[in-house]
Amino acid sequence: MRTSIWYRTEAKNPDKSGYYLSYRGFGMGGMSDYDHANGYMYFDKLEDKWYDYEDMRDPAIVYYWTDADPELWCEEDPPSIRIRKGYLPKSNAHDIPAVQDAWEAVQEAIKRYETVKALCQK
Numbered sequence: 001m002r003t004s005i006w007y008r009t010e011a012k013n014p015d016k017s018g019y020y021l022s023y024r025g026f027g028m029g030g031m032s033d034y035d036h037a038n039g040y041m042y043f044d045k046l047e048d049k050w051y052d053y054e055d056m057r058d059p060a061i062v063y064y065w066t067d068a069d070p071e072l073w074c075e076e077d078p079p080s081i082r083i084r085k086g087y088l089p090k091s092n093a094h095d096i097p098a099v100q101d102a103w104e105a106v107q108e109a110i111k112r113y114e115t116v117k118a119l120c121q122k
Contacts, residue, residue, distance in 0.1 A: 003106060004068030005113075009050070014067065017045040019053065023064040041065070 006023075007013075014020055022041035041062055042051045050062040 002068070002070075002073055004066045006064045006066045008064055009062050013048065014043050014045065014065065017043060019043075020065045020067060021069065022050065022062045022066075024050075024052075025061050025063050 019040045019042050021038070023038045024041060040053045041060055042053060042056060043049075043062075043065070044051065049059040050065075052058070052060045
């Protein structure tokens with residue numbers, strides 16, 4: 001399982017310009033800003049503004065972003081993982097003890113991260 005950390009734009013923006021997987025909220029700009037959406041958005045470091053992937057004229061309101069890139073993850077996966085059918089049976093994938101242990105470890109890591117984050121903000 002791959003994990004990623006999402007940052008709130010109110011607390012932190014990317015260190016450099018580029019396209020980032022983001023979550024956009026309601027806005028006052030063009031029609032594309034009226035809905036909630038997630039997808040790739042462009043961050044301009046010089047202007048410290050976010051823009052819609054397809055429309056770089058109006059700034060977008062982005063609430064969360066991550067530097068994780070699932071498209072690159074797929075390209076890095078070995079060929080056997082890319083063959084989705086028959087690789088892991090969906091019916092019992094969650095019954096595998098190693099998967100359960102890994103998920104519990106992820107949940108514990110998230111709790112610890114949130115605790116440290118809260119302590120650092122006070």
